[in-house]
Every structure is written in C-alpha cells, then in structure tokens.
Amino acid sequence: MTNVNHSAVRAAQPASGEVSSARRMLGRIFTMRNIAVVSLVVYFAVFMAYPIFSAFAGSLHDWNPLIDKYDWVGFDNFVNVLTDGLFWKSLWNTAIYSFFSILFRVVLGLALALLLSSKLVKCKDTLRGLFYMPTITPLVAVSFVWMWMFDPQFGMIDKITGLDISWLNDSRYAMPAVIIMTIWKDFGYATVLYLAGIMALPRDVYEAAQIDGANWWQTFRSITLPLLKPTTLLIVITSLISYLQAYVQILVMTKGGPGTDTYTISYLIYDQAFQKYNFGTASAMSVILFVLTGILTILMFKASGDNTEA
Amino acid sequence: MNIKRMVAALVATGGIIGFAGCGAAEDSPVVDTQADKGLEVMGDAITYDPNHLVNDGQPITVEYWTWGQAATDPIYQMIQQYEKIHPNVRIDVNVVAWDDYWTKLPLSLKGNKNAPVLFNVHNSYDALIRPHMEPYDIPLEDLETDYTFVDTHVDENGEVKYIDSVINTGAIFYNKDLWAEAGLTEADIPTTWDELIEVAQKLTKFDGDTMVQAGFNINGSYKAAWQGLNYQKGVLMFQEDGHTANYDCETTKENLEFLQSLYDEYQVGAVNFGDDRELSFGNNQTAMIYDWGSYVGTLATNYPDVNYGVFPTPAFSEETPFAYDRYNGESTPGINVHQSDEQKAVAQDFIRFILANDDYMRIASDVLNSFPGKKSLQDDPEILDNPMMAAIAPRLDRLIWPGPTPSTLETSPQIAFENVLQKGQDVDSAVAYSQELIMSDMEDSDFTSMESRYAHYDERKD
Known part of the structure; x- marks a missing residue:
C-alpha cells in the first residue's frame, strides 16, 4: 500500500x-x-x-x-534640386516614359485580353503563358538583349526593318527605344489582369445588350470598358509607381544618354547616391518623388470616382 | 504544436548551418614551429626574409576582400605562395561585386572588428577608404628605390598607404588583317594625329553611302581620351588651386572639334557606327580604336580570333609633348587600421612579401595587362614582349597622373561629347554645361590634384 x-x-x-x-x-x-x-x-x-x-x-x-x-x-538640398535643370529634365523624361509605357501597356494588354477571351483564338493557355513570359524575365537580362537588338551594326531591329538607325545613341530614338522595350516586357501583366477581369464580367448584362441590338463596339464602349475600370485603375496605378522608379533599363541601355536625354528621376537618384555619394541630394529627390507618387495616386483614385466599386 | 514545429525547424536549420561551418574548417592553419625554412631572402631595396615565424607560429586566419577573380587579381596567387611558406596563416578571400564593393567595404571598415584586414584598393575611391588605412611599415626610401611613381602616394605625414603595383594608359589598337587588306604595313604606323587620319581614311569602307567599316572609332572613348589630348597640348585637368576643374577651356574645345572633324570632315568613323567601339573592333568592323591595356584581356576572352597589334597614341606633332597621356595605377592592397595588432602584423608581413617578390609584378603585369611599377622589371624582355607593354615603356617618363580623380571628370565630359556629336549641340555650350556638372559634383569634394608632382610640371601651358 x-x-x-x-x-x-x-x-x-x-x-x-x-x-x-x-x-x-x-x-x-x-x-x-x-x-x-x-x-x-x-x-x-x-x-x-x-x-x-x-x-x-x-x-x-x-x-x-x-x-x-x-x-x-x-x-538646401531641396532648393538645389528644384533649381537644377537636370532634375526637371529628368522629371519630364520620366513623365514621357511613364505616359507612353502605360498607354501602350493598357491598350495592348486590353486588346490581347479581348482577343484571347474571344472564340476566334485557340490555344489560349499557351498564348497567355507566352505573353506573360517577358513579365517574369529579369529586367536586366531583357534590357541587355534589347540593347543588342537595337545595335545599328548587328542588331535585329535594323536588319529586319531595313532601317539605319542608331537607336540608343540618337536623341530622337533613345527614349522611344527604351519605351518599346518596356512595353514588350510589361504588356503581358496587363493582358493577364484584363483577362481575369473579362472572365468575371456578368454574362446577363451582355445578353441584355444583345437583346437590345447593341453591336460589338457599343457593347465594348458601354459595358466592357466601364466594367473593367477597376482593373484599368489597378494597372495604371501599379504601372505608374513602377515606371516612376524605372532606372535599371536606363542604366543598362543608355546610361542616361545621349547627353542627358534619357535621364529619368530614379536614374538621377541612383546617379547621385551610388555614383557621386551625394546621399542628401538623392534623399531630397526621393522625398519629392515619394510625394509626387502619392499625389498622382490620390488624383487617380479621385478621378476614377465611385466607379471603382463597380 | 505548430510553434514546437517551428522551433524544431529553426534548430534544424541552425544545426545545418553550424555543421556547414564546421566543414569549412577542414584546411585550418596549423602551428608553425620552423622559423628557418631554408629559403633565400628576396627583393632589392625592399627585402623579405621568409625564414621567420609569423604570429609566433600560432594559427591565424585573416581576410582579404576584392572585387576581382583569380584571373584578374594577382593577390590570389601570392596568397598561395605565402600560405605555403607560413602554414600557420590562412588568408580567406572574400569576393564582392564591384558595384557593391565600394559601399560594403567603407561601411565595413568603420571600426568593425569583423572587417577584412587586407583589401583590394582602387585609387578612384581613395577618399572613402584612406581614413581607414594603416600606413605601410616599409621605409619610404626603399619604396622609392624599387618602385616608380611612389611620390604621388606619399601623404602629408610622409606615409604611404598603398602604391601602384602596375600602371596603364591609352594606346591605339589596330586590326592587323584589315590593315594588310588596305595595303598598309608596319611602316605606316602613325606617330602624329594627321598621319593617323590618313591611315584611317584608307581603312574606312562604304557600301554606297553606308559605312561598313570604320577606320578609327572614338565612340565611348572620349571620357578618357580628352584628358590625354589636353595633356598633349600642355593643359592640365585642374587649375592652379589643384581643385577647380579646367575642363571648360579653349584647348578642350579645340580637341573636341578635332574629334568631331574625324567623323564630319574626314569620315573615318560615325557616331552611329559601332556605338560600342570595343564590340565593333572585336567584330572586325572597326580597324582602329583608342583603348587602355585592360582591353587586351577583353580581346583574349571575348574575341580571341582578332589579329591585332598595339601602337602608342599619336601626338599633335613630332615634338615631345608635355605628356603623351595620363596613366592610372592598379593599387597594392590596403591594410585596415581598425583591426587587431596580430592581424595587422600579418598583413604588414604579407605586404612586404609581395613587394619584395618579383612574381607579384610578373603576375600583375600578365593578368592586368599593365606595366610593372617595379623598376627592375621595366626592361624585362618577357614583359616587353606584350605589345601593350612595349607601347608604354618608351613613354613612361611622359605619362602624368592627375590623382584619384572623381568619376565626374569622366562622366561629365562624356555627356559633352554626346551632346556635340550625337545631338548637334555647339561645342561652347556643351563644354560649359559639362563644366557646370563637374563643379556641382565636386562641390563637397576634398580632392586635390597630383599634377604638380609630375616631373615635367614646369613645361605646362599657362
């Protein structure tokens, strides 16, 4: 016991x-x-x-x-930056670069998404994967490949088109060349997002439109486009934020040249911080860019109004 | 339960890392008891007697940081030799990519005990690392007896923290096959710019109006070439105060117009033909380019089939100019002043070892395609067999070093070149704009030019 x-x-x-x-x-x-x-x-x-x-x-x-x-x-850094001609030139270049890159990304992305969602196209999954591939390829690699493609002596672009243009060394073509590369790399992202948006559109609205006798253009303009507004807004805002920070492609393809014709604001920040070690000036530029990005984003949301909830 | 699993996973990860760390200790240094290695004392004025114990023979591991691989950094081979003599010393090499190197190294050197005691140096970043460097424990007289250009590295305290191991400068690379195709021989090698234009015209080919072969391609080389051209006319890069850039001057404009005339008037090349001159030369599309010795390595690696030669850069006349060009040196390693005394003692011993050892110079000259700083090897037939070395040797006395110039002295003039040749801007405003950029970039710089230390400084143009 x-x-x-x-x-x-x-x-x-x-x-x-x-x-x-x-x-x-x-x-x-x-x-x-x-x-x-x-x-x-x-x-x-x-x-x-x-x-x-x-x-x-x-x-x-x-x-x-x-x-x-x-x-x-x-x-002082802000005063120096805001009175520096190169800063304003870089800002203007960034605006041009962003505007055209976003415009073509949206237009091309939407067009291809519409095509892929139609009954005209077969092998949709393959094409969707193919279009998305540039998006997931590292930007540095893509920039190098395009830099060689733009080479006037052995580049593919001049050979195919029969042109004799030194794309990256001519101030008339350098920025468009960088924009072309960016569009090629990024349109797939917009295509995939638009495709998802189109798949989620309510079928009954289209059926009602069909009964009312609306043609393709009327349906697209009055139904598809407004209903895709949230997707468009998402693409525009993410693109804007991304393109305002673009510098890798500039660093690889043009190093800001010819002269300073392809300096973007982020390339200028990189140049000030990591080439010239003026971190104060670079920080002032970053703060301005931060505020600018915030303002533009708010403006876009405001401009889109209540429709974003559609 | 989940937290337990997470902890277990962390412990396992830590264990794996720990074991991996243990594995790395396989070739740890061993105690060395044999001071007398039976080896000969090496060196001329700087001598190194290998018959001694380093760190009292006790095992010690030191670290060397570099951006270079074994194929381009001679220190790797010297480490092998040193570790063989002193088995108690292990020198670990840590490679950091060039772009990261110049942020990571200065940040690491700032009083961090884990920072390397030895590190590769590039003189263009002198201002960032000099405060963290220990002076060499070698008498200045001995350094100056054995090595050229030491005086440019002596600081205000009469101390030296690194010197030039090898030096390099610009020269003209020419394609021997295209040269022969144009009916040119060695006798046609130009010594003046006028002669070069004549030769370049013979080497330029057109298909209708389209250029298919450039005789002389200057695209991308202006950032280095402008300095040499100005020096040839006796004009310094900096004004008398040694700080204010002298880019915006009549000579710069004259030389930029001269380069512009090569394309516009003499049509020996074009701004839209071979925008990367090195690539164009490597692809046999350009017959001649101005480049520095490192291009020999590029050719060997990327374009091994190109049959090329090298000749010295022409001058504006047959007379000896103020200087033919600027030079720049590859530097000997730096020593971290913040490291422990034991580590620094090993580093000092290693530095003495390499500076006394001719192998260092031979390897450096070979892998960096540069001219040895050590005087005893400057007329060595084996070294002069390299065409680049042969081009440098006779001009050694007429090469000037402006000091560790900020990068804006290269990038900003390149913008002027692009503005004039690619954008059609007038020379005056392009040069003035680049001068502004330089001044703005150098506003906070403590840089002082070394031009006044040049042996022929008094011959400069006022």
Missing part, C-alpha cells in the same frame, strides 16, 4: 494551477495570429518605416554615410 500525503498534494495543487494558467496566458499571447501581426509590424518598421524616415532625415543633411558625413543643411 502506498501512503499518500494528502496535505502535500493539496499544497501542490495551487502551484500546478498557476503553471497551467501561465501556460494558458502564454498560449493566448503567442497565437499564430499575434505572431503574424507582430512579424508584419516589425517587418514594416524595419524595412519600410525606418528607411523612409532615414530618407526624410537625410534629405535635410549633407550626407555621405561612407565617410560618416552628416551635416545639417536644412532645406
């Missing part, structure tokens, strides 16, 4: 209860949801908030972290 010390067991009972309650409390705190939320907050704070704050602070300093230079200059 085993002698049980009941008083000892009773004394131990509250301690065991405390452990369980502590476990329960920890269990409540360390739920997967809480861990996920905290991870996201930490990630955002470390990789987003802190760099953005650093850029804001850096824009007010003569800053070169490589030699520990961080001298307060107030708004």
Whole structure:
C-alpha cells in the first residue's frame, strides 16, 4: 500500500494551477495570429518605416554615410534640386516614359485580353503563358538583349526593318527605344489582369445588350470598358509607381544618354547616391518623388470616382 | 504544436548551418614551429626574409576582400605562395561585386572588428577608404628605390598607404588583317594625329553611302581620351588651386572639334557606327580604336580570333609633348587600421612579401595587362614582349597622373561629347554645361590634384 500525503498534494495543487494558467496566458499571447501581426509590424518598421524616415532625415543633411558625413543643411538640398535643370529634365523624361509605357501597356494588354477571351483564338493557355513570359524575365537580362537588338551594326531591329538607325545613341530614338522595350516586357501583366477581369464580367448584362441590338463596339464602349475600370485603375496605378522608379533599363541601355536625354528621376537618384555619394541630394529627390507618387495616386483614385466599386 | 514545429525547424536549420561551418574548417592553419625554412631572402631595396615565424607560429586566419577573380587579381596567387611558406596563416578571400564593393567595404571598415584586414584598393575611391588605412611599415626610401611613381602616394605625414603595383594608359589598337587588306604595313604606323587620319581614311569602307567599316572609332572613348589630348597640348585637368576643374577651356574645345572633324570632315568613323567601339573592333568592323591595356584581356576572352597589334597614341606633332597621356595605377592592397595588432602584423608581413617578390609584378603585369611599377622589371624582355607593354615603356617618363580623380571628370565630359556629336549641340555650350556638372559634383569634394608632382610640371601651358 502506498501512503499518500494528502496535505502535500493539496499544497501542490495551487502551484500546478498557476503553471497551467501561465501556460494558458502564454498560449493566448503567442497565437499564430499575434505572431503574424507582430512579424508584419516589425517587418514594416524595419524595412519600410525606418528607411523612409532615414530618407526624410537625410534629405535635410549633407550626407555621405561612407565617410560618416552628416551635416545639417536644412532645406538646401531641396532648393538645389528644384533649381537644377537636370532634375526637371529628368522629371519630364520620366513623365514621357511613364505616359507612353502605360498607354501602350493598357491598350495592348486590353486588346490581347479581348482577343484571347474571344472564340476566334485557340490555344489560349499557351498564348497567355507566352505573353506573360517577358513579365517574369529579369529586367536586366531583357534590357541587355534589347540593347543588342537595337545595335545599328548587328542588331535585329535594323536588319529586319531595313532601317539605319542608331537607336540608343540618337536623341530622337533613345527614349522611344527604351519605351518599346518596356512595353514588350510589361504588356503581358496587363493582358493577364484584363483577362481575369473579362472572365468575371456578368454574362446577363451582355445578353441584355444583345437583346437590345447593341453591336460589338457599343457593347465594348458601354459595358466592357466601364466594367473593367477597376482593373484599368489597378494597372495604371501599379504601372505608374513602377515606371516612376524605372532606372535599371536606363542604366543598362543608355546610361542616361545621349547627353542627358534619357535621364529619368530614379536614374538621377541612383546617379547621385551610388555614383557621386551625394546621399542628401538623392534623399531630397526621393522625398519629392515619394510625394509626387502619392499625389498622382490620390488624383487617380479621385478621378476614377465611385466607379471603382463597380 | 505548430510553434514546437517551428522551433524544431529553426534548430534544424541552425544545426545545418553550424555543421556547414564546421566543414569549412577542414584546411585550418596549423602551428608553425620552423622559423628557418631554408629559403633565400628576396627583393632589392625592399627585402623579405621568409625564414621567420609569423604570429609566433600560432594559427591565424585573416581576410582579404576584392572585387576581382583569380584571373584578374594577382593577390590570389601570392596568397598561395605565402600560405605555403607560413602554414600557420590562412588568408580567406572574400569576393564582392564591384558595384557593391565600394559601399560594403567603407561601411565595413568603420571600426568593425569583423572587417577584412587586407583589401583590394582602387585609387578612384581613395577618399572613402584612406581614413581607414594603416600606413605601410616599409621605409619610404626603399619604396622609392624599387618602385616608380611612389611620390604621388606619399601623404602629408610622409606615409604611404598603398602604391601602384602596375600602371596603364591609352594606346591605339589596330586590326592587323584589315590593315594588310588596305595595303598598309608596319611602316605606316602613325606617330602624329594627321598621319593617323590618313591611315584611317584608307581603312574606312562604304557600301554606297553606308559605312561598313570604320577606320578609327572614338565612340565611348572620349571620357578618357580628352584628358590625354589636353595633356598633349600642355593643359592640365585642374587649375592652379589643384581643385577647380579646367575642363571648360579653349584647348578642350579645340580637341573636341578635332574629334568631331574625324567623323564630319574626314569620315573615318560615325557616331552611329559601332556605338560600342570595343564590340565593333572585336567584330572586325572597326580597324582602329583608342583603348587602355585592360582591353587586351577583353580581346583574349571575348574575341580571341582578332589579329591585332598595339601602337602608342599619336601626338599633335613630332615634338615631345608635355605628356603623351595620363596613366592610372592598379593599387597594392590596403591594410585596415581598425583591426587587431596580430592581424595587422600579418598583413604588414604579407605586404612586404609581395613587394619584395618579383612574381607579384610578373603576375600583375600578365593578368592586368599593365606595366610593372617595379623598376627592375621595366626592361624585362618577357614583359616587353606584350605589345601593350612595349607601347608604354618608351613613354613612361611622359605619362602624368592627375590623382584619384572623381568619376565626374569622366562622366561629365562624356555627356559633352554626346551632346556635340550625337545631338548637334555647339561645342561652347556643351563644354560649359559639362563644366557646370563637374563643379556641382565636386562641390563637397576634398580632392586635390597630383599634377604638380609630375616631373615635367614646369613645361605646362599657362
């Protein structure tokens, strides 16, 4: 027979209860949801908030972290940037680059999506994959390939077209050449998004239009296009943000040339920060770009109005 | 349960990493007890006696950072030789891509104990790394006795933190097959720019109005060439204060117009023909280009079938110019001043070893296609067998180094060239604009020109 010390067991009972309650409390705190939320907050704070704050602070300093230079200059960097002709030229180049790239991305993407969704085209999955391939190909690789294709001596473009144009060295063609490359690389993204949008369109509206005798153009203009407005807005805004930050293709294909004709705002920032180590100036430019991107995005949302909820 | 699994996964990952780390320690350095290696003392003025113990023979691992691979950085082979002599020393090489190197290295050097004690140096980034460098523990007289151009690296304290291992400059590369096709021989090698134009015209081919072969292609080379052309006329890159760029001057404009005339008047090339002159030369579409010695390596790697020769860059007249061109040096490694005394002692020993050792110069000259800085090897027949070295050797005394110039001195003039030749802008405004860019970029720069240290500085044009 085993002698049980009941008083000892009773004394131990509250301690065991405390452990369980502590476990329960920890269990409540360390739920997967809480861990996920905290991870996201930490990630955002470390990789987003802190760099953005650093850029804001850096824009007010003569800053070169490589030699520990961080001298307060107030708004001098902003004054220098806003009175620099190259900044405005780069801004204009960025606007041109973004406008045409977005325009053709939307038009081409929509046209191909309509074609792929029609009964005229077979092998839709293959074509969809084919169109999307440039989007997932690294931009550096694509830029190099297009740079060689544009070469006036051995490039494919001049050979096929029979032209004798030095695309990347002629100020009339350098920016259009970069835009052509960008459109080729990015139209697939718009095609896939539009295709998803078209698939989700309500069939009954089209049937009603058919009964009312609407032709293809009337259906497209009055039904398809308005209903695809949220998709268009998504493509335009993501494209705008992406193209305002474009510099890889410029770095590879033209290095901003001829002269400074293909300098974009992001290439100028890269040049200031990582070629000339003027991190203060580069930060001021980044802040301006940040504000500009924010304003343009808000304007687009405003312009699209309530239709985005359609 | 999920948390337990996550912890288990983290532990497993940590374990794998730990084991991998253990695996790397296979060829760890061993204790060295043999001071007398039975090896000869090497060197001339700078000597190295291998018969001693480094770090008292105790195992030590140091790190060397570089952007170069074994095929282009001579230090790799020197490390092998050194580790063989001193088995207790291991020098780990850490390769960082060029673009990242110049942000990672300065940030790492700032008082970080894990930073490398030895690192590859490029003089154009001198300002970023000089504050973190330990002076060489070698008497200045010995360095100057053995090596050329040491004086340009002596700082205000009379100390040297790195020197030029090998130097390089521009020369004219010509395609021997196209040369022969045009009926030209070695006797036609030009020594003046006028002669070069004549030869280039013979080498230029058209199909109707379309150029199919350029005689002389200058596309992309102006950023380096403008400096040499100005020096040939005795004009410095910087004004008397050694800081203000002297780009916007009559000589620059004159030379830019001269280059423009090569295309517009003499039609020996075109701005839209072979925009990458190196590529065009490699594809046998261009007969002559101006380039630096590193192009020998590019040709060997990318265009091994091109039958080429090299001759010295022409001058404006037969008279000896103020300088034929600028040169630039590949640098000897730097030593991290913030590292421990033990690490720095090994690094100093390694530096003495390479500077006393002729193998370093021979390997550097070979892999970098550059001229040895060590005086005793400058007339070595084996080295002069390389056509690039043969082109540099007779002009060594007439090459000038402006100092570790900021990159804007190359990029901004290139913009002027593009503005004039590609966009049709007038020379005056293009040069003025690039001068503005240079001034703006150099506003906060502490750079001071080394031109005043040039042996023939007094012959400069006022």
